[in-house]
Amino acid sequence: MGAGHDHGRQVARAGEKHRGRLWAAFALLATFMLVEAVGAWVTGSLALLSDAGHMFTDVLGIGMALAAITAASRASRDGQRTFGLYRMEVLAALANAVLLSGVALYVLVEALRRFDDPPEVLVGPMLAVAVGGLVANVVAFLLLRAGSTESLNVRGAYLEVLGDLIASVGVLVAAGVIALTGWWYADPIVAVGVGLFILPRTYRLARAALRVLVQAAPPHVDVAEVRDGLRGLDGVADVHDLHVWTLTSGMEVASAHLTLDTGADLAPVLAAARQMLHDRFRIEHATLQVEPRDAEGVCGGAHW
Known part of the structure; x- marks a missing residue:
């Protein structure tokens, strides 16, 4: 006996009405992730690169929420997939954690190298991109806030965006410090801060995904x-x-x-x-x- 199909429909209903907001936030953040990546390459800012990597977690998080909602709504359409496509969310989470760990480690190593001789960055474009990234995160935050109390998947995406807001503020502070004082160390310092902010989260994400994949009992169940x-x-x-x-x-x-x-x-x-x-x-x-x-x-x- 069981209630699997009923629960699948509940997951779908809880997130379905917020699908439009999720897609809007996904498109907005994916666009600004690319803008920040290009901006990091053009300006030479490591802080922008680290924030682009962090924004990637938002895009993946929202993408997984959308995938979970879609999987829940299609759970019973294929007789060979008796548990639907729910595990796709977990596999995506593990891939996300591995990729982001690589990005964070690269940012940390590059930041330490830059402490010896911090290169100049193009402050004007860096500041403009940082402001745009912050605005994008604020809009995404507002889009997801209502649904975060009704859907577990939407709440996960909402928390991802909330974390990225902090990183975006850090990049904006770094750009402002450089613009006002010419202290180039602000860029690698913020990059290290964002990298250290990403690593524990990716570790927790990978650990949770692996726990599901090895079919261990959930942490809250004895x-x-x-x-x-x-x-x-x-x-x-x-x-x-x-x-x-x-x-x-x-x-x-x-x-x-x-x-x-x-x-x-x-x-x-x-x-x-x-x-x-x-x-x-x-x-x-x-x-x-x-x-x-x-x-x-x-x-x-x-x-x-």
Whole structure:
């Protein structure tokens, strides 16, 4: 038994009404990401390059939100994809983390090299691009703010943009300091700050994605407590072959074999198990196999 398809439709409905705002924010930030990358190359600003890399996290984050909404709405259209395309979000997150780690490390190494002899940068174009990047982030922030309270995926994209706002302010400060004082060290210092801001976030993103891909139990779920909760239900004598994992962000899945007491009524036990998993552990999709006591040991469970 389970509620996987219902939850897929809930994911789709929660984000569907914000799809237009997500696409607008995606297009805006993707455009300014390219502007900042070109601006970094033209001006020689490492701070702009680091902010372009950080803005890339926003574009990927919003792209993953859109992909998750689309996957949720198409989850049941292909009979061979019994769990839909939810894992695409996780694979994209891992690729994002790997790529951004490379960008952040490059920025840090280049910044350290520049501390010996900081090169001049074209302050006027750098300042103009920094202002444009800040405006783009503010607009994207406003576009996503309403949906952040209703959809997990929109909230993730919203938090990405919020983080990039901080980086954009840092680049603007660096440009202003250079323009007013000619202190070229401001550029690599801000670049290091943004790089150090990116690395912990990419580490957490990669760790979360790998945890999903290796099918580990979600951090907020104690498997022993799940087993004890199922065993404590009226009519349940034992629990075995229990597995809990994450399909994609916000979608926890479980499977288990329940051995029933003699004379236990099947329907109430299943209903109670489903309700308990939902209320205590936020597990929306559970596949539960029930067995009478005399079938114990011959159910054919996996022995991995």
